[in-house]
Amino acid sequence: AQRVTQPEKLLSVFKGAPVELKCNYSYSGSPELFWYVQYSRQRLQLLLRHISRESIKGFTADLNKGETSFHLKKPFAQEEDSAMYYCALSLQGAQKLVFGQGTRLTINP
């Protein structure tokens, strides 16, 4: 079965430090991967998708098919990055998203 695993429920780093949120997936087909973010008292929103290969708010994520990973990285964390982050997988030919359980990121001043 398709699955997305985010091994860290909680992650805390200091402002200015690098941050990496891990995401691994299991899917035998051609995956499409996303990162969604939910800031405090805001709705869930798309942060980035792998096919765009872009940097949003300083975050990047590279799809590694060999390791079946899509880790989210930022070289210098900022306090406003504190939020809940969800990795999601879209299956080939399907519309639904399969989400991981999320990682709550806290950036300490």
Next chain:
Amino acid sequence: GAGVSQSPSNKVTEKGKDVELRCDPISGHTALYWYRQSLGQGLEFLIYFQGNSAPDKSGLPSDRFSAERTGGSVSTLTIQRTQQEDSAVYLCASSLRGTKNIQYFGAGTRLSVL
């Protein structure tokens, strides 16, 4: 509209009662999705609509759950004979056809079954 609108924002009900949750998608979005977020769990897919049809209902957890969409717009998720394990945040999302999975989410309905 400005975004995906869900109502009510909170619903408290007694075990055994029926509840209806409403979703009003972004105007022009033909695809609509329902997800559920239970305490300590990730987001769990329930059902997907394309127009008024639901080609994927695979996530509905039991036959107590049903959903419909009318006029290609508003959708209602109905839970019959609610149970305590139905307590969760129910999220609705919509997307444009052809922009697969750039899904725009509503603020959710927090359902509490006592």
